[in-house]
Amino acid sequence: MKTYGYARVSSTDQDLTIQREALIKAGCDMVREEKASGTSRNGRAELEALLTFMRSGDTLMVTRIDRLARSIADLAGIVRELETMGVALKATEQPIDTSTPAGRAFLQMLGVFAEFETAIRRERQLEGIAKAKAEGAYKGRKPTIQTNEVRKLSAEGLGGTEIAKRLGIGRASVYRILGQTAG
Structure with a gap:
């Protein structure tokens, strides 16, 4: 034992x-x-x-x-x-x-x-985040994808796959950004 x-x-x-x-x-x-x-x-x-x-x-x-x-x-x-x-x-x-x-x-x-x-503890953390958001101090993660670059390449006639390859991002991200401009 x-x-x-x-x-x-x-x-x-x-x-x-x-x-x-x-x-x-x-x-x-x-x-x-x-x-x-x-x-x-x-x-x-x-x-x-x-x-x-x-x-x-x-x-x-x-x-x-x-x-x-x-x-x-x-x-x-x-x-x-x-x-x-x-x-x-x-x-x-x-x-x-x-x-x-x-x-x-x-x-x-x-x-x-x-x-x-x-x-x-989790409740206090969520309250702190909500307060920070309300005060404009918490904006979340900074964007990692340059939206304007995706739109520029699309305007040049490139397709989603080629844009994704050039920028090193996923195709879904490209289509999500391009979908936002269509709406």
Whole structure:
């Protein structure tokens, strides 16, 4: 029976040192770490590797439950998978231990709060974008296609395919721009 640590941060400029040290101090035999979003399991190769080689009686340890998952659906899926494998989940900074009923209950409560926090953050972000748009400060991405160049080449008699080749853009973009001028 081994204890495996899992450390995760969301962005490449964040540091894993504090998590790694806490997991080693808690007695993990091995610590896997990655820099990837916790909102989904997609792109989290280290987590998938752990789930592949852990065996019944092993323990997966994280510092906090939000390092494992940010949505209640992902958390529930991971916990179900661990239970099926006979693997316990523990956290160093929270009273989570899925080998006990109290630990499982606390885990479920924290999962709900983690998802709520993510939803609130997303709502604040959308509010900020809407405010910036209303004030004219947020105009979106700058156009990468020179609309006037597409129209000029079309006026010279070139077809959509040739315009796309010359400008290094997709034909659909050319036709979308030319369609705008027709209307």
